[in-house]
Amino acid sequence: MTAGAAPPVAPPNPAEAARQAQAFPRLTPAQIARIEPHGRRRHVAVGEVVGDAGEPVTRIFVVVSGRLDLVRPPRWVGEEVPTFQAGMFTGERSILAGGRFLARIQAGTPCDVIEVARDALLALIQTDAELSDIFLRAFILRRLQLIDQGFGDVLLLGSNHCQGSLHIREFLTRNGHPYKFVDLDSDADSQAMLDQFHVGAGDVPVVICRGSVVLRNPTIQEVADCLGLNPTIDRTAVNDLVIIGAGPAGLGAAVYAASEGLSVVMIESNAPGGQAGTSSRIENYLGFPLGISGQELAARAYDQAQKFGAKILIAKTAIRLD
Ligand SMILES: Cc1cc2nc3c(=O)[nH]c(=O)nc-3n(C[C@H](O)[C@H](O)[C@H](O)COP(=O)(O)OP(=O)(O)OC[C@H]3O[C@@H](n4cnc5c(N)ncnc54)[C@H](O)[C@@H]3O)c2cc1C
Missing domain, CATH: 3.50.50.60 (FAD/NAD(P)-binding domain)
Structure with a gap:
């Protein structure tokens, strides 16, 4: 290799490529036609935001033409950010469990999309086994990628020697919620982080939700409420x-x-x-x-x-x- 030449690009690992294709599949025209009666087709102008970080996830978008982009938040560095081309769809596990958009989704070009509300999506996947497999596998794999990348809407400042920190870590992990943990005992930037969020060592564990809401030594109920982990329940409804x-x-x-x-x-x-x-x-x-x-x-x-x-x-x- 001559000096200054670009390093050889490693061939994609076939297993990894297959996994990525399942996480971000392209639907066929026949599959999109089966989705259409469950949703609402609409045009999205370039730059229009169809879902913003922090909003409850109540719908997904199937791209018929054009492109939707995931807008990389400032703290999400070093990872490839997916775009949704024709035949692809937005959404991840939070559409099933309740939760909020982790990032902004915005039209990168003028698009035609089918907007599918959560209840209609559930009705579809309960009756269409092929689409059920495609959607559920994609949602779960996308969530696993977010967990691997430590990307989420939660920053936990704490200590591995603090019971409260371990309790919240266990709660987030067992709920499959992506988060980033900063160990204040060993992280070189810990004091800067405490200063940035105006908290002291006596407040730990500290949970920062969506980069803005600061919870000091919260209960797991407070964390769940802040993250919108629970679906809205009609308390007047009678359930079976x-x-x-x-x-x-x-x-x-x-x-x-x-x-x-x-x-x-x-x-x-x-x-x-x-x-x-x-x-x-x-x-x-x-x-x-x-x-x-x-x-x-x-x-x-x-x-x-x-x-x-x-x-x-x-x-x-x-x-x-x-
Ligand atoms: C470390 C470990 C390893 C195990 N490994 C095995 C194994 O290999 N094979 C095996 O057969 N068994 C294993 N077991 C046992 C097995 O996990 C239990 O038998 C099983 O979980 C019992 O299921 P359950 O749903 O009846 O109760 P639980 O698992 O006890 O679930 C009860 C749930 O109810 C919730 N709850 C309680 N009160 C309330 C309330 N008032 N309001 C709301 N929620 C409430 C609790 O938080 C809990 O999540 C293991 C157990 C442990 C702890």
Whole structure:
């Protein structure tokens, strides 16, 4: 190689390329035609913002023509930011679980899109097995990428020696919520961060939501509320089934009841998975001959229950039954 020549570009790892294609698939015209009756086609002008960081995620967009861009927030550095070309769709796991947009989505060119609201999307994936596979796999893989990159709307300032910090880390991890942790005991920039958010060492753990809301030594309920992790529940509505506890028993009941068409609300005081969610490996669960981690089992069941329309409240404790 001569001096100054560009280094050879490594060929893409085939497994990684396949995974990326599943995370950001292109729908065929026939698949888009099946989505169209569930949504609303509309034109988006160049520069128009269709979803902004911090807004509740209530819809996805299927791009028919043109391009939607994910606008890289200032703190999201070093990672390739996806764009959504014709045939692609926006959204990630938060469309199932409730939550907020992590970044702005804006039209990079004039576009035609199909806007699909959450309830219509759930109705679609409950009846169309092929689209269900495509959407759910993409949403879950995108969330895993966000977790790998530590990109999210949460910055946690704390210490690995502080019980409160560990409790919030466990809560975010078990809920599959991406976050960045700054260990104040070892991070060189820790004092600058404390100064930036006007907090002191006595306030830890400190949770910064969306770069602006500062929670000092919060409860997990306060974190969940700030992040909008819970779906809106109509408290006047009568449901067919209320399940208390999202351990394996509760999640199983939610999947079976919701898949049979019952309206289900589940209340969990911590995170989905219960005791099983804390297990590093479960070897005796039916259908998993190689074993599965408790957290993965819980995440699968949580997504499955929500796919069938169960509404799951986390970090909420049932006090009494009337
Ligand atoms: C570390 C570990 C490893 C394990 N490994 C295995 C294994 O390999 N194989 C195996 O068969 N079993 C294993 N177990 C046991 C297994 O996890 C339990 O049997 C199983 O989780 C019980 O499920 P459950 O849904 O009945 O209750 P739990 O898992 O206890 O779930 C109950 C849920 O209800 C919630 N809750 C309680 N009260 C309220 C309230 N008032 N309001 C709202 N929510 C509430 C709790 O937060 C919890 O999430 C393991 C357990 C642990 C702790």
